[in-house]
Amino acid sequence: MRHSVLSSVTLSVPGIAPVATAYCDWLGYHTTAEGRVTDRLAESWDAPATIGSRWVELRAAAETQCVLRLVERPAYAGFAPLLHHGWNANEILCADPIDLAERFSQPGSPFRVIGAPQALDSNPRIVALQALGPAGELNYFTRLPPEGGSLIKTPARTPVDRSFIVVLGGPDLEQMQAFYRDTLGLTVSPRFGSVVAVLNAAHDLPPDTRTPLSLVALSSSYALELDEYPASATPRPCRPGDLPPGIAMVGLSATALTGATLPWRTPPTLRAGDDPHAGLYAGLVVGAAAERIEVIASG
Numbered sequence: 001m002r003h004s005v006l007s008s009v010t011l012s013v014p015g016i017a018p019v020a021t022a023y024c025d026w027l028g029y030h031t032t033a034e035g036r037v038t039d040r041l042a043e044s045w046d047a048p049a050t051i052g053s054r055w056v057e058l059r060a061a062a063e064t065q066c067v068l069r070l071v072e073r074p075a076y077a078g079f080a081p082l083l084h085h086g087w088n089a090n091e092i093l094c095a096d097p098i099d100l101a102e103r104f105s106q107p108g109s110p111f112r113v114i115g116a117p118q119a120l121d122s123n124p125r126i127v128a129l130q131a132l133g134p135a136g137e138l139n140y141f142t143r144l145p146p147e148g149g150s151l152i153k154t155p156a157r158t159p160v161d162r163s164f165i166v167v168l169g170g171p172d173l174e175q176m177q178a179f180y181r182d183t184l185g186l187t188v189s190p191r192f193g194s195v196v197a198v199l200n201a202a203h204d205l206p207p208d209t210r211t212p213l214s215l216v217a218l219s220s221s222y223a224l225e226l227d228e229y230p231a232s233a234t235p236r237p238c239r240p241g242d243l244p245p246g247i248a249m250v251g252l253s254a255t256a257l258t259g260a261t262l263p264w265r266t267p268p269t270l271r272a273g274d275d276p277h278a279g280l281y282a283g284l285v286v287g288a289a290a291e292r293i294e295v296i297a298s299g
Contacts, residue, residue, distance in 0.1 A: 004186065006066045006222035007296055008057075008251030008276070009090050009163050012243045013135040014075040016056050022110035022134040023068065026103070027092075027160040029058040032067060035274040044266050045249070045292075046284055049073075049242040057276060060092075063162040065253070066222070069276060076237050076245040081138040082169070082202040084236040085229060085289045087247035089130070091140040091165035093156040097129040100141050100160070110134040115198045122194050123149060130198045137246055138198075140167070151189075153220040165223050166250050169199075170289025173212050173228035179288040180216045180224070183263065184252075187217040188226075196227065203230045218252070235290060244292070249284075251294040262295065 013019045023029040034056040042051045054072040068090075081088045094100055097117040104111040115130030126149055128142040142164075144155040152164055170176045173191060181188040193210035200209045216224035238244040268283035282296045 004218050004252045004254045006163060006166065006218055006224075006250065007253040008067050008069050008249070008294065009087075009166055009247060010069040010071060010243075010249040010251070010294075011090075011135060011137050012073045012245050012248040013070050013137075014073070015135075016054050016070050016072045018110070019070055019134050020056050020058060023058050026110060028061050028158060029068065029160075030061065031056060032059045033057040033276060035276075037071065038274055040269070041271075041275050044269060044271075044282060044284060045243065045294075046265050047241060047243050049239065055276065060158065060160065060162040062157040066162050066164075067276075068163065069251075071243060071248065073243055073245075076239075079237060079245040080136065080202075081132075081246050082199055082233075084234055085170050086168070086236040086244060086291045087166055087250055088169045088227075089138045089140050089167035090163050090247060091128075091142055091167060091225070093154075093161035093164050094141040094143055095156045095159050095161075097127050097141050097143050101129050101131075104131055111139070114138075114201075118197070120194070122192075125149075140165075148220075151215055151217060151220075151223055164221060165225050166247065167225045167227060168287070168289055168291055169227045169229040169233060170291075171229060171231075171233065172288065173214060173226060175288040176226040176228075177214050180226070184285075189215040189217075199227070199229070203232045205230060224250075244290075249292040249294050251282075251296055254295060254297045265292075268295065268297070 037050045037053045056070045057067040111131045113131045117129040120126045125145040180186045196211045212228040214226045266284040268281040271277040
């Protein structure tokens, strides 16, 4: 899986229409595909409860690879991002976080800022804001300098561009690093610490608490972030046979799956018909923080 890219970020949402409208009208996304979850697709997700559910794929204006997929599922009472293990934040490139924060403060905005635009303490040339979306999902909106960052080299091409990092929270950073490095064969950075203000606030930690984290390189355009969450974080709730709430899955596209010996929850199958990955092979693996990863390849 060394040659992989971020191909999809899947959100479990209680209603597709308001979420899709928010991303299209406020962020400039557009719909590229839609359908209903088939028996075979639900089986591949190990989520039979999703059979018949609506799904929609959205894409940023200049993006050709990564999609935001919405799957309509009932809400989970009491769920909120940052409090549980699993995929917790979708980091999206933008040109001007300060302007975006001002727009989000307008009446009727479906996005609510919970972290004002700030420079990262690890790289002051990178500025990010954090905002909850219409389904309570957590987005980071991040501006990279023109030359890019130390890992991601491609800044935003439009006012709001694509997902480029997805943040995973788990109880043990070493276990998460080992999974992505040793099981998936990806390049994982050494452990370092950074202040994650929204995480500290969610867990009532001192504002200067540093979260141990690591980065997983996918390409010069995409990465994953692994955060070791405080002991107050708990496993993510999930109904039997359903998708978990919030960011339910992340899709990684690889060059090939032939001969891959990954610990498949569901083995790769050729997708066809009304399927988001028709014509491709896709299977499901589950990581060290119980995160779901859809692995996709042409063969």
